[in-house]
Amino acid sequence: MAIYIDNVRKSIKRIIKKNKDWKEYKRIVRESLKKKYGVKVKPKTLEDTILQFVAGRKPRTHYLESYLLAFDTLFYNGAAAAIQNKEMKKPKNWRELLITITDDLTLPSEAIKHLEHEEILLQLKTMFYRSIVHCNNKDKDEFARNLHNFIQFLSINKFNNK
Secondary structure (H helix, E strand, C coil), rough: HHHHHHHHHHHHHHHHHHCCCHHHHHHHHHHHHHHCCCCCCHHHHHHHHHHHHHHCCCHHHHHHHHHHHHHHHHHHHHHHHHHHCCCCCCCCCHHHHHHHHHCCCCCCCCHHHHHHHHHHHHHHHHHHHHHHHHHHHCCCEEEEEEHHHHHHHHHHHHHCCC
């Protein structure tokens, strides 16, 4: 078990060293602790706790689970890669993207029974593809703005009718 914990430490070190996903990683860990375990922690305190873990401190279970969940949220098969000390990879295709971003969601039971129909599956595929194409932009902030606006658009009718 200790070897796997050390592998997680090494994986976190790589994120810190690259600094590319470090801020987002901490945000996801903090959000996970709050939502799943009711643990409210200040950003600086959380960063110190993570750094202490990386330095060898024994982790509390809910923190370790949140570290792994953050890997899964950021990377395709991230937790498994962290435990095995493998390279973290961002999703490269639709399947990997959808697995990464929907791993913690369940489908509505009403929708599940409709997925047997090929035409509905094709329409869902088209919807996912067009939503990304609609939001696509070279500039990350513009992409995020487009995505936010698209989600707001999809939410208009749903929330106005309640």
